[in-house]
Amino acid sequence: MRFAVTALILALAAGAYAQGTARASVSSTRVTQDVPFTITIEATGSEIGEPTPPQTSPNLKISSTPSGQGQSLSISGTSMRRSRQWMYNAVATKVGEVAIPSFTIEVDGESLKTDPVRLSVSPSSAPATRKPPGNTPNQTRRAQNSPGQGDGNPTWEDIVRIETKVDKEKVYQGEGITLTVSVWTLDWPGVMVNYTGPRNIEWPSTEGFYAGEIEHGNAYENRGNLPYNVEQFQRSVYPTQSGTLTIGPWSWQGRARAFTATGFPESRDYDLSTEPISIEVLPLPEPPPGFSGAVGSYTISASVENRDVTQGTPVKLFIRITGRGNPDAVGAPEIPALDWAHIGSPEVEIRALGSESSLIEKSFSYDLTPLAAGAHEFPGISFTCFEPLTGVYKTDTSDPVTLNVQEAPDGNRLITTSEQETAAQEKIRILAQDIEPITRDAAHLRPAQAAIAIQGGLLGVPPVAYLGFALFMRRRRRFREDISFARDYHARNKARKRLGRAASAKEPADEIFRALGDYLSDKFNQSNAGLTSQDAGALLTAHRIPQDLLDGYVKVMRACERERYASQKLSPHEIAALRSAALDKLDKVDAILRRERSA
Amino acid sequence: MNAILALFLALGAGAFEQTFSQANAAYDNGQYREAAVSYEQLVQQSVADPAVFFNLGNCYFRLGNLGYAIANYERSLQLRPSFEAARTNLDQAIAQTEHKLNRPLPPAWEQGLLFWHYDLSYRTTWITSAVCWVLFWSLLALRLVRRWRYLRTTLILLAVAAAAFGTSAWIKAHPVPMAVVTAENVPVRFGTSEDDKVRFELAAGDRVSVGDTRGGWIQVSTGSGERGWADSKAFALVGPPYTDLLMLQADVPTGGAAQ
Numbered sequence: 001m002r003f004a005v006t007a008l009i010l011a012l013a014a015g016a017y018a019q020g021t022a023r024a025s026v027s028s029t030r031v032t033q034d035v036p037f038t039i040t041i042e043a044t045g046s047e048i049g050e051p052t053p054p055q056t057s058p059n060l061k062i063s064s065t066p067s068g069q070g071q072s073l074s075i076s077g078t079s080m081r082r083s084r085q086w087m088y089n090a091v092a093t094k095v096g097e098v099a100i101p102s103f104t105i106e107v108d109g110e111s112l113k114t115d116p117v118r119l120s121v122s123p124s125s126a127p128a129t130r131k132p133p134g135n136t137p138n139q140t141r142r143a144q145n146s147p148g149q150g151d152g153n154p155t156w157e158d159i160v161r162i163e164t165k166v167d168k169e170k171v172y173q174g175e176g177i178t179l180t181v182s183v184w185t186l187d188w189p190g191v192m193v194n195y196t197g198p199r200n201i202e203w204p205s206t207e208g209f210y211a212g213e214i215e216h217g218n219a220y221e222n223r224g225n226l227p228y229n230v231e232q233f234q235r236s237v238y239p240t241q242s243g244t245l246t247i248g249p250w251s252w253q254g255r256a257r258a259f260t261a262t263g264f265p266e267s268r269d270y271d272l273s274t275e276p277i278s279i280e281v282l283p284l285p286e287p288p289p290g291f292s293g294a295v296g297s298y299t300i301s302a303s304v305e306n307r308d309v310t311q312g313t314p315v316k317l318f319i320r321i322t323g324r325g326n327p328d329a330v331g332a333p334e335i336p337a338l339d340w341a342h343i344g345s346p347e348v349e350i351r352a353l354g355s356e357s358s359l360i361e362k363s364f365s366y367d368l369t370p371l372a373a374g375a376h377e378f379p380g381i382s383f384t385c386f387e388p389l390t391g392v393y394k395t396d397t398s399d400p401v402t403l404n405v406q407e408a409p410d411g412n413r414l415i416t417t418s419e420q421e422t423a424a425q426e427k428i429r430i431l432a433q434d435i436e437p438i439t440r441d442a443a444h445l446r447p448a449q450a451a452i453a454i455q456g457g458l459l460g461v462p463p464v465a466y467l468g469f470a471l472f473m474r475r476r477r478r479f480r481e482d483i484s485f486a487r488d489y490h491a492r493n494k495a496r497k498r499l500g501r502a503a504s505a506k507e508p509a510d511e512i513f514r515a516l517g518d519y520l521s522d523k524f525n526q527s528n529a530g531l532t533s534q535d536a537g538a539l540l541t542a543h544r545i546p547q548d549l550l551d552g553y554v555k556v557m558r559a560c561e562r563e564r565y566a567s568q569k570l571s572p573h574e575i576a577a578l579r580s581a582a583l584d585k586l587d588k589v590d591a592i593l594r595r596e597r598s599a
Numbered sequence: 600m601n602a603i604l605a606l607f608l609a610l611g612a613g614a615f616e617q618t619f620s621q622a623n624a625a626y627d628n629g630q631y632r633e634a635a636v637s638y639e640q641l642v643q644q645s646v647a648d649p650a651v652f653f654n655l656g657n658c659y660f661r662l663g664n665l666g667y668a669i670a671n672y673e674r675s676l677q678l679r680p681s682f683e684a685a686r687t688n689l690d691q692a693i694a695q696t697e698h699k700l701n702r703p704l705p706p707a708w709e710q711g712l713l714f715w716h717y718d719l720s721y722r723t724t725w726i727t728s729a730v731c732w733v734l735f736w737s738l739l740a741l742r743l744v745r746r747w748r749y750l751r752t753t754l755i756l757l758a759v760a761a762a763a764f765g766t767s768a769w770i771k772a773h774p775v776p777m778a779v780v781t782a783e784n785v786p787v788r789f790g791t792s793e794d795d796k797v798r799f800e801l802a803a804g805d806r807v808s809v810g811d812t813r814g815g816w817i818q819v820s821t822g823s824g825e826r827g828w829a830d831s832k833a834f835a836l837v838g839p840p841y842t843d844l845l846m847l848q849a850d851v852p853t854g855g856a857a858q
Contacts, residue, residue, distance in 0.1 A: 435657060435660055435687070435688040435691050435692075436657075436684035436685075436687050436688050437657070438623060438626055438653070438654040438657050439650045439653055439654060439684065440623055441650060445615035445616055445619060445641065445646050445648055445651070446615065446646065447644060447645040447646060448645050448646070448647045455725065455729070458729055458733075459729070459732065462732060462733050462735075462736035462737070463736055465736065465740070466736045466739055466740050469740045469743065470740070470743060473743045473744070
C-alpha cells in the first residue's frame with residue numbers, strides 16, 4: 001500500500017514536470033501611481049513561444065514589447081526542458097487595487113494563460129498629468145535642441161539646464177555683484193540625472209574680482225510648465241579694478257537616464273556650458289581725505305559697555321559699522337590717541353543682520369583703560385565710504401561717548417576684576433616697560449658636542465660595569481659550588497707556584513713530586529693522598545697522553561721518589577734540571593688536557 | 600693625554616668667555632649689530648648656552664627684528680625653561696607682533712604623559728635620568744651580592760624614573776621643529792609652488808611648527824591647526840641644531856625703531 005501511494009505521487013510529479021507552465025510575477029505588489037515597475041513572465045517547457053501581452057486598460061499601462069529576456073536549460077532523464085523569462089515595464093495610473101491581466105503564451109503546443117496578479121497602488125506626490133518622456137530615440141535625433149513638444153511632455157533638452165546670472169552688469173569699483181550659478185534638473189518619474197564631471201566643480205573665473213563666501217541652496221520651480229529641482233550657488237564678488245571685467249563661462253557634465261514611451265530606459269550624456277558675462281566697472285571719483293576704502297552704504301556708531309568706570313579698570317569700547325557692501329574692505333576706523341586712557345588693539349567680528357546676507361555689521365571692540373579720574377569724552381569717530389547708488393562719498397560720524405571715571409582707592413594702579421581684563425592689563429604693563437637687560441652670567445661656555453660625548457659615555461658605563469660584575473660573581477659562585485672545576489682551574493698555576501718555590505724548599509725533590517702529583521689529582525679531581533708515580537702514569541694513560549710525554553712525566557716523579565730514599569741528596573744543579581723538566585712536562589700535559597677539554 | 604685634553608678644553612672655554620665679554624661690552628655701548636656678530640660666533644662654534652641666546656635675542660630686539668629676537672628667546676627658554684628674563688622679553692616681543700600667535704603645542708601624547716617636564720631644563724632631566732640609571736645598575740649589581748626586602752620595588756621605580764626622565768631629556772634634545780617668521784607678510788600656500796593658492800599669511804614673529812621639507816619649501820602649522828607650505832628663507836629655525844642666523848651673512852632687515 002505504501003509503495004503504491006509513493007508510486008502515484010512520483011507519477012503525478014513526473015507528469016507535472018512534463019507539462020509546460022507559465023506564470024507572472026511583479027517586483028512588488030505595492031506600487032506607486034505613475035512610477036514604473038516590472039512584470040516578469042516565466043514559461044517552462046520544451047517548446048516555448050513568445051508571450052502576448054494583455055490589452056492595456058486606462059488604469060494600467062503595459063509596454064507592448066519586453067524590456068529584457070532570459071532563458072535557462074535543464075535536463076531530466078532523456079528530456080530537455082527550457083525556461084524563458086520576459087520583463088515588461090508597466091505603470092499604474094490610478095490609485096487603489098489593480099489586477100494585471102493574464103499574459104497568453106504557447107508552450108509545448110498548448111496555449112497557457114498566466115494567473116492575474118493583484119497590485120495595491122498608492123498615490124504619488126507628483127502631478128497626475130505627467131507621462132514618461134515622449135520622445136523615442138529616433139524622434140530625439142530629429143528634434144535637436146527643441147525646447148519641448150508643446151504637449152507637456154519634456155524632451156531630452158529639458159532634462160538638464162544650467163545658467164549663470166548677475167544682478168548688476170554696471171558697477172563701481174568695489175561695489176558688490178551677486179553672481180548666481182544654478183543647475184536645473186527635471187523632476188519627472190523615471191528620470192535620473194547624475195553629475196559625471198570632475199570631483200570638484202570649478203567656479204566660473206572671477207579674475208579681477210574679490211570673491212566672498214559661497215552660499216548654497218535648493219529650490220523647486222516651474223519653467224515652461226515643467227517642474228525642476230534647482231540647485232543654486234550664490235556668491236558676492238567685488239571688482240578690484242576698473243574697466244571691463246569678465247565672469248568666465250561655467251561648465252557642467254552629467255548623464256541623464258529616463259524611461260521613454262517605448263518602455264526602454266535610455267541614457268544621454270550632457271556637456272553644458274554657459275556664456276561669459278561682461279561687467280563694466282566704473283572707477284571711483286577722487287577720494288576725500290579719510291576715505292576708508294569701503295564701497296557701499298554704511299553708518300557708524302560707538303558705545304561702551306559701562307559709562308561709570310574706575311581708574312585702571314578696562315571697559316569695552318565698541319565701534320560698529322553697519323551697511324551693505326564688502327565687509328573685508330571695511331578697515332578699522334582711526335582711533336585718536338587719548339591722554340586720559342589707553343586703548344588696546346581691536347577684536348573684529350562680522351555678522352549678518354536679519355535674513356539678508358548683504359546687510360552686515362562689522363564691530364571693532366577695544367579695551368579702553370581709563371588712567372585719569374574725572375569726566376572724559378571719547379570723541380566721535382568718522383567713517384567715509386563711497387555710495388554707489390548716489391555716486392558720491394558719504395561721511396558718517398558716531399556720537400561722542402562720555403565716561404565718568406572714578407578714582408581708584410589706591411591711586412593709579414591696575415586692578416584685576418576678570419581674567420580677560422588681567423590679560424589686557426598684562427598687555428599694557430608689558431608694552432609700557434622695557435625689555436630685561438642682557439645677562440653677564442654665562443658660566444662654563446663649551447661646545448655642545450663635548451657634552452654629548454660625555455653623556456654617551458656615562459650612559460654606557462653602568463651596564464658594562466654590571467655585566468663584568470655579574471660575570472665575576474658567577475665565576476666566583478661556580479668556584480664555590482663546583483670543587484672539581486675550581487681544582488681544575490687552579491691546578492696549573494698552583495703547580496707552577498709550587499715548582500717555583502721548590503728551589504728554596506727544605507725538600508726540593510719532594511716539592512717537585514708534590515707539585516706534579518697534586519697537579520694530576522687537581523686536574524682529575526682525585527685524592528692526592530698517597531699518589532705515587534705509578535698512579536700518575538695510570539691517570540695520564542687513561543687520558544690518552546702521548547707515551548713519550550707520559551714517560552717523561554713519570555720519570556721526573558720517579559726521580560723525586562728515589563731522592564726521598566737515597567742516601568745522597570741531589571745537588572742544586574740536579575734539582576734545577578729536575579725542576580725545569582717538571583715545568584716542561586707540566587706545561588705540555590696541561591696543553592694537551594686543555595685541547596682535549598675544549599674539543 | 601688627559602691633562603692635554605683638559606688644558607685644551609680650558610683654553611677653549613677661556614676664549615668663549617672672552618668673546619662673550621666682548622659682545623656684552625659692545626651691547627652696553629649700543630653697538631647691537633657688532634654684539635650680535637660676536638654672540639653668533641659663539642653659536643657657530645656650537646656653544647649652546649641660554650645666556651648667549653638671550654643676549655642675542657636682545658640684540659635683535661634692539662635692532663627691530665622681532666623674528667630673530669623671538670627665535671633666540673625661544674632657544675634660551677628651550678635650554679632653561681625657568682629663565683624668567685627670557686620669558687619676559689619673549690612676551691614683550693610677542694606683544695609687538697601683528698598676530699600674537701601662541702606657540703605651537705607639542706603632540707597630545709607628550710602633553711598627556713610628560714606634562715610635568717615643561718618647567719625642567721634639559722640638563723636637569725638628563726642628570727636625573729643619569730642618576731637613576733646609575734643607581735639602577737648599582738642596585739642590580741648589589742642584588743647579586745645580597746637580597747634586600749624592597750630591592751625589587753626600588754629597582755622598578757628607578758627603571759621607570761630613568762625611562763621617564765630619559766624620555767624627557769631625549770624629547771628636549773629633539774623637540775618638534777619650530778620656526779619663527781622673519782619676514783613681513785609671508786604667504787602660506789596649499790602647495791610648493793608660487794602659483795599655488797595662498798591659504799593664509801603669516802607676519803614677522805609668528806611661531807609655527809615645521810613638518811615636511813621639499814626643496815626650498817617647508818610645511819608649517821600654526822598653534823590653531825592651520826597648515827600649508829611656505830618659503831623656508833622667510834623663517835628662522837629655533838632648533839636644535841642651532842644653525843647660523845643671517846647676521847654673519849648679510850644685512851639683517853631691521854623693522855621699526857629700537858627701544
